[in-house]
Amino acid sequence: MAKQRNSRADDARVQDMIRLIKSLPTIRRTLVTNPIRKLTPSQYKQLLSKIQDSDNDFADRLRFEYTHSKQLFEIRMSTHLHEGVVAECVKRFSLWQVELGKSTNSAISRAAEPLYAYGRRRIKTPLNGGVSDVKSPDNGIAHECSHNQKCKSPALVFEVEFSNNDRDALKEKAEAYIIGSKGEIRTVIAVYMGEMRKAERKNERRLRKMYRTGQVDESGLYSYPRDEENITGEASILIWRATVMEDNTVGIGRFQEKKFRGATGNAIQSTSLRIPLEDCVCKHFIDSAKRSKAPPLEISSEALCRVIKRDLELYREDRASEIKDQVKEAKQKKINEEKENNQREEERLRGATQRQAREGVGVFGRFMERGRLFSARVRDRRFQREPE
Numbered sequence: 431m432a433k434q435r436n437s438r439a440d441d442a443r444v445q446d447m448i449r450l451i452k453s454l455p456t457i458r459r460t461l462v463t464n465p466i467r468k469l470t471p472s473q474y475k476q477l478l479s480k481i482q483d484s485d486n487d488f489a490d491r492l493r494f495e496y497t498h499s500k501q502l503f504e505i506r507m508s509t510h511l512h513e514g515v516v517a518e519c520v521k522r523f524s525l526w527q528v529e530l531g532k533s534t535n536s537a538i539s540r541a542a543e544p545l546y547a548y549g550r551r552r553i554k555t556p557l558n559g560g561v562s563d564v565k566s567p568d569n570g571i572a573h574e575c576s577h578n579q580k581c582k583s584p585a586l587v588f589e590v591e592f593s594n595n596d597r598d599a600l601k602e603k604a605e606a607y608i609i610g611s612k613g614e615i616r617t618v619i620a621v622y623m624g625e626m627r628k629a630e631r632k633n634e635r636r637l638r639k640m641y642r643t644g645q646v647d648e649s650g651l652y653s654y655p656r657d658e659e660n661i662t663g664e665a666s667i668l669i670w671r672a673t674v675m676e677d678n679t680v681g682i683g684r685f686q687e688k689k690f691r692g693a694t695g696n697a698i699q700s701t702s703l704r705i706p707l708e709d710c711v712c713k714h715f716i717d718s719a720k721r722s723k724a725p726p727l728e729i730s731s732e733a734l735c736r737v738i739k740r741d742l743e744l745y746r747e748d749r750a751s752e753i754k755d756q757v758k759e760a761k762q763k764k765i766n767e768e769k770e771n772n773q774r775e776e777e778r779l780r781g782a783t784q785r786q787a788r789e790g791v792g793v794f795g796r797f798m799e800r801g802r803l804f805s806a807r808v809r810d811r812r813f814q815r816e817p818e
Contacts, residue, residue, distance in 0.1 A: 440472060440473050440476060443473050444473055444476045444477050444480060446467075447467060447469070447477050447503065448480055448481075450465060450467070450505075451492060451505070454492075462507075462509070462627075463593050463594050464505055464506055464507050465504070465505045465507070466502055466503070466504045466505075467502075467503050468501055468502065468503075469496070469501060469502070469503040470501055471501070471561065474496050474501075474503060477503070493505065493506035493507075493550055493566040494506060494552075494566060495564055495566050496563060497563050497606075498557060498561060498563055508568075509592060510741040510742075510744040510748070511590070511623060511626075511741050511742060512590045512592060514737045514738065514740065515590045515621050515734065515737060515738065515741075516568045516588060516590055517737075518733060518734065519569065520569055522727060522728075522729045522733070523571060524547070527545055529725075530725075535722060537718060537721065537722040538707070538722045538724045541707060541711055541715060541718065541719050541724065542724070544573050544574035544575070544711075545571060545572070545574075545710055545711070546571075546572055546573075547569060547570070547571065547572075548567070548569060548571060548572040548584040549570075550566055550567065550569065552564050552565065552566050553566070553583055553584075553607070553611070555606060555607070555610025556610075563606060563610060565607060565610075567587045567588060567589060568588045568589055569587075569588040570584035570585075570586055570588055570615075571584055571585060571586040571705075571709075571710045572585060573711045573712040573715070575712040575714065581614050581712045581713065581714075582611075582614065583611045583614040583615050584615060585614070585615065585617065585709065585710050585712060585713070586615070586616070586619065586709050586710055587607050587617070587618045588620075588621075589604075589618065589619070589620040589621075590620070590621045590623075591621070591623060592624070592626065592627050593627045595624075596624060597622065597687075600622065604618040604670040604682060605670075608670065608671075608680065608682045609680055609681070609682060613672045613680040614713065615672075616671060616672040616709065616713065617669065617670070617705075618669070618670045618671075619667070619668070619669050619703070619705070620668040621666075621667060623663075623665045623738070625663030625665070626663040626664070626665055626691075626742075627663075628663060629660075629663040630745075630746075630749070633657075633661060633746075634749060637657075637750060637753055638756075638757060641753060641758075642757055642761075646754075654747070654749075654750040655744075655746040655747055655750070656743070660746075662693070662695045662742070663693055664691055664692055664693045665689070665690060665691035665734075665738065666687055666689045666690065666691075667686060667687070667688055667701065667703050668686065669684070669685045669687075670682050670684050671683060671685050688701045689701060690703070690731035691734070691735050691738065695735065695739065697730075697731040697735040697736075699730075699732070702728055702729060702730045702731055703727075703728065704728050705726055705727040706719075706720075706724075706726045707719045707722065707724040707726065708720050710727075
């Protein structure tokens with residue numbers, strides 16, 4: 431019986447997850463943070479089987495992560511800010527690779543040719559017992575290795591963080607990538623915009639209040655993305671790299687944490703993202719890449735801030751539309767509730783009136799008898815009991 435109850439509970443939990451996943455196209459606009467659910471390893475295994483057996487292609491498009499030690503299943507969602515920063519990094523990488531390919535130094539051109547953008551393909555990090563944690567990076571750089579022992583993971587991973595993780599959680603994720611891959615992933619680069627997200631929450635609370643109190647000009651003259659009262663926050667570049675410990679095991683070290691965007695949105699010119707060629711190639715070609723002295727991939731703070739400014743406006747447009755709809759729905763809900771309450775009160779009064787009519791006239795009256803105040807209802811009932 432206990433096994434049957436557990437099985438039914440597992441089935442129910444998995445079905446809830448399936449419904450959530452299938453609803454993603456309709457609720458994506460309202461989500462800012464990633465949906466996270468608790469799943470046991472057996473429930474996770476069952477969910478994977480259901481997803482892979484589905485008739486549509488959402489299994490391939492679904493971005494998710496699962497951590498066995500925490501039993502957490504996380505669906506990765508993207509905003510305009512995620513998409514824009516990642517696209518800028520990939521674009522700059524492609525231009526850099528083309529330039530390296532034109533180099534007269536054959537060592538540089540040969541090293542650059544097998545590089546490619548990894549995309550958002552899932553990365554499995556094996557654990558004991560034949561199971562694997564799953565990560566879904568925002569992108570990465572991989573090397574089409576010609577070595578006999580081909581690398582299964584990208585050499586470098588990009589993560590863009592806006593609304594879900596703090597710095598400590600990002601470090602845990604970097605450890606999972608680097609240590610979990612046993613050093614095949616040697617570099618994790620994160621663009622951290624957590625302070626910006628805190629500022630946006632304050633902006634949205636103010637906007638919500640404006641919609642509630644009717645302070646927004648509905649004629650179209652008001653533009654929330656360009657509202658001068660909006661505040662913003664700083665953004666930083668964090669870089670972790672693999673290290674070799676004294677016992678020859680793989681460790682992790684933070685090599686950079688620098689702000690590239692100030693608290694008012696200005697670019698900090700002294701900070702740029704610099705990625706050397708040796709960070710991008712397979713581990714078997716690190717030494718030759720270092721000796722080639724290839725120019726690094728460099729993405730300026732100005733380029734990143736320009737993209738963020740553009741996509742922050744798009745993000746705010748989406749959020750303004752969603753908040754307006756939420757406030758409108760809340761107002762309508764309140765109106766409907768008041769209407770229902772009024773209807774219930776009318777029905778109650780109507781019923782009371784009907785009961786009073788059956789009991790006789792003067793039920794709301796009072797009369798004095800022997801110095802005491804009595805209800806007319808009491809008098810009427812007493813008279814009805816008196817013998818004729």
